[in-house]
Amino acid sequence: MTKPHDPHSDDTLSGPTDSGKRLMLGLRRGFRRKCPNCGHGFAFGGYLKLRSECDVCHHPIGEYRCDDAPPYFTIFIVGHIVVPGVLMMEQSIKPSLLMQMSIWLPTTVLLCLGFLPFIKGAVLGTQWAMRIKG
Ligand SMILES: [Zn+2]
Known part of the structure; x- marks a missing residue:
C-alpha cells in the first residue's frame, strides 16, 4: 500500500545520495523556524517551545527532542564572537574591567538570546x- 502523495512533504529525499540535500533542506527550513517537513507551517509555538504538530502537514514536530544541543552550539558560536572582541578591545584601547563587563556581558546575553531560537x-x-526522534 502506498501513501498518498503529500505535496508539502519531501519524503522523496530518502535515498543515500539525497542525505546531503535533505540535511541542507532541514537546516534551511529549521533555521527559518519553519516545519522541517514542509517548510510552510511554523515549528515553534513560542520563543523556544516546539508545536506538537505542524499546522500545514501535521508532521509530529513535538516528537523531536533537541535537549542541550541548541544551547551548546549557541555558546560555541557566541563565544567565538565575544572572546575575540574582548581580546581585541583589551589589546587596542585597554579599557577598565568595569567597562569591559558593561559592554560584553549584555552583548553576550543578547547574542545568546538572539541566536538560540534559530539554532x-x-x-x-x-x-x-x-530521522532522529525521541
Ligand atoms: Zn509541516
Missing part, C-alpha cells in the same frame, strides 16, 4: 533530516 530550529531540521 534550535536548525537542530530540529537536522534531526528531521537524520
Whole structure:
C-alpha cells in the first residue's frame, strides 16, 4: 500500500545520495523556524517551545527532542564572537574591567538570546533530516 502523495512533504529525499540535500533542506527550513517537513507551517509555538504538530502537514514536530544541543552550539558560536572582541578591545584601547563587563556581558546575553531560537530550529531540521526522534 502506498501513501498518498503529500505535496508539502519531501519524503522523496530518502535515498543515500539525497542525505546531503535533505540535511541542507532541514537546516534551511529549521533555521527559518519553519516545519522541517514542509517548510510552510511554523515549528515553534513560542520563543523556544516546539508545536506538537505542524499546522500545514501535521508532521509530529513535538516528537523531536533537541535537549542541550541548541544551547551548546549557541555558546560555541557566541563565544567565538565575544572572546575575540574582548581580546581585541583589551589589546587596542585597554579599557577598565568595569567597562569591559558593561559592554560584553549584555552583548553576550543578547547574542545568546538572539541566536538560540534559530539554532534550535536548525537542530530540529537536522534531526528531521537524520530521522532522529525521541
Ligand atoms: Zn509541516
